[in-house]
Amino acid sequence: MSLKFDFTNETNQKVGDSVFKPLFERFTKVLSKKISEILKKKNGKISLIIVDDKKIHKINKEYRNVDKPTDVISFEYMEDRSAVYGGSEVVVGDIFISLDTAKRQAEEHHHSLQKELGILFVHGLLHVIGFDHNDDKEEKQMEKWAKKVLE
DSSP: OOEEEEEEEOSSSOOOGGGTHHHHHHHHHHTHHHHHHHHTTOEEEEEEEEEOHHHHHHHHHHHHOOOSOOSEEEEEOTTTTOOEEETTEEEEEEEEEEHHHHHHHHHHTTSOHHHHHHHHHHHHHHHHTTOOOSSHHHHHHHHHHHHHHHO
């Protein structure tokens, strides 16, 4: 059982996967038990797509009925059994991050774009493997795992 990371940058701005690969490796180590439960001895893949505000706005409106851009949107495919299988590999989820919004938020929080992208990526990863923040208890749990991965 292994979990693979696929990276695509759909913007014309230079962002590589070097920000995300170490976090993905740490994430898979820290949450290996949860990932094993989800994959059930299959190989999996999570895709990260970097987009601009225009694209994430369109996705947000179409799938969440929210008519504005956002920072990160995750699609989890394992929970509702809609997972896509390609041979022995299952698509666990897709994460879209808006580079435009990430830049604004990094500035607002007075930290680097790299740090902001890392925070958004880990947040998306947690959603993809089944975590949510619908109430205070869920939010605290998500924050706890995010902190473990990011430290």
